[in-house]
Amino acid sequence: MRQQNIHQAYAIAKERFAENDIDTEHVLDKLQDFHLSMHCWQADDVTGFETQAGALSGGIQSTGDHPGKARDIDELRMDILKAKSLIPGTHRLNLHEIYGDFQGKVVDRDEVDASYFQTWIEWAKENDTKLDFNSTSFSHPKSGNLSLSNPDKGIRDFWIEHTKRCRDIANAIGEAQGDACIMNLWVHDGCKDASVNHYLYRRLLKESLDEIFAKQQPMMKDSIEGKVFGIGLESFTVGSHDFYTAYAARNNKILTIDTGHYHPTESPADKVSAVLQFVPELMLHVSRPVRWDSDHVTIMDDPTQELFSEIVRADALERVHYGLDFFDGSINRIGAYVIGSRSAQKCMLRALLEPRQEISRLEIAGEGYKVLALLEEQKAMPWQAVYDEFCLRNDVPVGQDFIHEIEQYETTVISKR
Numbered sequence: 286m287r288q289q290n291i292h293q294a295y296a297i298a299k300e301r302f303a304e305n306d307i308d309t310e311h312v313l314d315k316l317q318d319f320h321l322s323m324h325c326w327q328a329d330d331v332t333g334f335e336t337q338a339g340a341l342s343g344g345i346q347s348t349g350d351h352p353g354k355a356r357d358i359d360e361l362r363m364d365i366l367k368a369k370s371l372i373p374g375t376h377r378l379n380l381h382e383i384y385g386d387f388q389g390k391v392v393d394r395d396e397v398d399a400s401y402f403q404t405w406i407e408w409a410k411e412n413d414t415k416l417d418f419n420s421t422s423f424s425h426p427k428s429g430n431l432s433l434s435n436p437d438k439g440i441r442d443f444w445i446e447h448t449k450r451c452r453d454i455a456n457a458i459g460e461a462q463g464d465a466c467i468m469n470l471w472v473h474d475g476c477k478d479a480s481v482n483h484y485l486y487r488r489l490l491k492e493s494l495d496e497i498f499a500k501q502q503p504m505m506k507d508s509i510e511g512k513v514f515g516i517g518l519e520s521f522t523v524g525s526h527d528f529y530t531a532y533a534a535r536n537n538k539i540l541t542i543d544t545g546h547y548h549p550t551e552s553p554a555d556k557v558s559a560v561l562q563f564v565p566e567l568m569l570h571v572s573r574p575v576r577w578d579s580d581h582v583t584i585m586d587d588p589t590q591e592l593f594s595e596i597v598r599a600d601a602l603e604r605v606h607y608g609l610d611f612f613d614g615s616i617n618r619i620g621a622y623v624i625g626s627r628s629a630q631k632c633m634l635r636a637l638l639e640p641r642q643e644i645s646r647l648e649i650a651g652e653g654y655k656v657l658a659l660l661e662e663q664k665a666m667p668w669q670a671v672y673d674e675f676c677l678r679n680d681v682p683v684g685q686d687f688i689h690e691i692e693q694y695e696t697t698v699i700s701k702r
């Protein structure tokens with residue numbers, strides 16, 4: 286009965302959208318081809334599996350102590366598969382270097398190699414998942430306030446070596462999966478208080494990056510991520526948005542836009558059409574800033590909707606990679622994955638359902654009020670019926686039904702940890 290209602294609602298929505306010349310079947314195909322890169326670090330509050338692991342540092346923090354976080358690689362893989370089973374479509378997994386399969390061995394960051402990611406490569410293959418990658422400069426005794434921009438050559442070289450090795454790993458992953466692995470580079474480097482060596486730090490970061498990127502790596506792509514500030518590094522950030530935008534434009538690198546990394550009234554969405562004139566591709570870290578935190582679970586808020594709409598309006602679907610980046614330790618972590626992923630997907634769906642050709646035509650013809658009228662009307666169009674149909678076709682729970690599944694998993698698995 287319920288299934289029948291969903292199909293019926295979809296049939297009505299389909300007709301309604303067709304009045305605007307939107308073919309919902311075509312949109313559903315596009316949504317099927319929309320792959321998120323799910324971050325592995327929501328499952329364990331960015332802890333990772335280093336045998337020698339210390340506390341989370343580098344200006345990021347995961348707060349809350351909801352019981353049952355993944356404690357080892359098996360639990361993490363299981364949790365991610367559970368989350369994936371509740372998200373329609375096929376999605377990638379984004380690994381940080383500290384999530385290697387170290388098997389109890391102490392492997393320092395300048396010693397890591399692809400062998401520690403072999404079981405991940407196999408797991409990914411078995412589970413029809415492509416992998417992306419990140420170097421990890423935080424949570425390490427040598428992290429301090431400065432890593433790749435550290436005036437101490439010994440420390441700088443340590444992180445350069447780490448990052449070069451991470452590129453080798455990403456390339457090996459890319460080769461194994463027959464699809465380029467994107468390696469994101471974010472370093473926390475900054476100053477807590479007033480400082481005068483900004484030019485020096487930025488020159489050092491630029492030189493470190495030049496050295497790191499010197500090697501050609503055909504099966505991986507580099508993305509670089511700036512930030513407005515880190516916790517404990519409030520006064521200055523070496524890798525600011527301007528720094529990486531300029532670097533990416535000059536060196537043909539993918540620019541990462543983390544939606545939590547800008548000033549409160551600055552619009553990440555507005556950057557899409559600006560930077561895509563100069564950088565080849567974008568990587569998103571879809572997140573949600575709240576006060577000082579840049580990593581709350583993604584929801585369907587206006588900034589997220591605007592971001593996806595801008596990508597579709599720029600006709601840039603093929604030039605954007607869709608990473609997620611939030612970590613909330615205060616709620617059920619699988620729930621966090623599912624809510625964040627489905628919300629990002631719904632924003633993309635709404636963006637795809639917009640009659641943009643018609644709105645664009647009206648705008649260019651100077652028919653201002655009609656543009657506004659159509660944009661306003663879109664907000665109440667029955668997109669939800671299309672999303673429900675999408676869930677049904679992908680054999681995942683429709684609407685809030687996923688809550689029940691997470692609750693069961695909480696009782697039978699998570700609460701036993």
Ligand code: RNT
Nearest residue numbers: 326345419471512543610
């Ligand atoms: C930190 C950056 C970065 C991290 C992850 C864990 O502010 O957003 O992307 O969240 O690498």
Ligand code: ZN
Nearest residue numbers: 510543570610
């Ligand atoms: Zn990020």
